[in-house]
Amino acid sequence: MQSPLFNYAEQQSQERYVVQNPQLLRVSLAGQDDILARKGAMVAYQGLVDFDGEYQSSNQRRTRSHTGEGLDLxxxxxxxxxxxxxxxxxxxxxDVDQDGMTVDSAYVLALDSTLHTEVIAVDSQYGVSGTGKYQLNITGRGKVALMTSGQPLMMQVTPDKYVSADADAIVAWSSGLRVQMQAQTHNASVRRRRGDTGEGWELSFLGTGFALVQPSEVMPPQNAAIGQGIAAQYGVGGNGAHGQNQSNVWS
Structure with a gap:
């Protein structure tokens, strides 16, 4: 049999993590360190490999139910x-080093089992109920495979050049950065998107590190009615940071 499809044969490499192609990850297991991966993300394998659900402590389950943030591995x-x-x-x-990385758990595909994860909160400067954003802090030494919708933009943050990104487009950033969630709007309009621009909450980063942004805002259409009542329209309650909108906290 002959076909151009044979150009997509397996890549041979001694590396543990290999990007087989831009949308497919190859991980080698040697019987020592396990890999934690997103449930259902396996598309093929070779060898003697076992797949088991990863145990979650009662505290982890409680945290996820309150924040919508966490890993289902x-x-x-x-x-x-x-x-x-x-x-x-x-x-x-x-590669995660001693500085750590903060990421939206919706964009984590796989990671070394030796890494430690913890849910943290990024609070709004306005203190408005239902606003703010929960993220996953990853520390230790190891590798993490991230996903983006489209080819991303890696932005360098320095003390003399801070970076701001749409809260719906940011994927990950250096944990050592100082972060503030804000909206460039006036007091009476804090709860809604900025006028007629379609822009809403943003994260501002200061310090030294990086911020990874994807060319996509995974969010409901502007003015879409999500759920019921005014609270749902503003992302508060069941559709807010404490609700079940797990894939995209858009409050």
């Missing part, structure tokens, strides 16, 4: 090669 162990993907999103491998 499976543990991959054994010896072989596993391929991961999710909705044909673009995949990027990041």
């Amino acid at each position: 499976m543990r991959c162990s054994g010896q072989g090669t596993v391929y991961f993907a999710n909705l044909a999103q673009y995949i990027h491998v990041v």
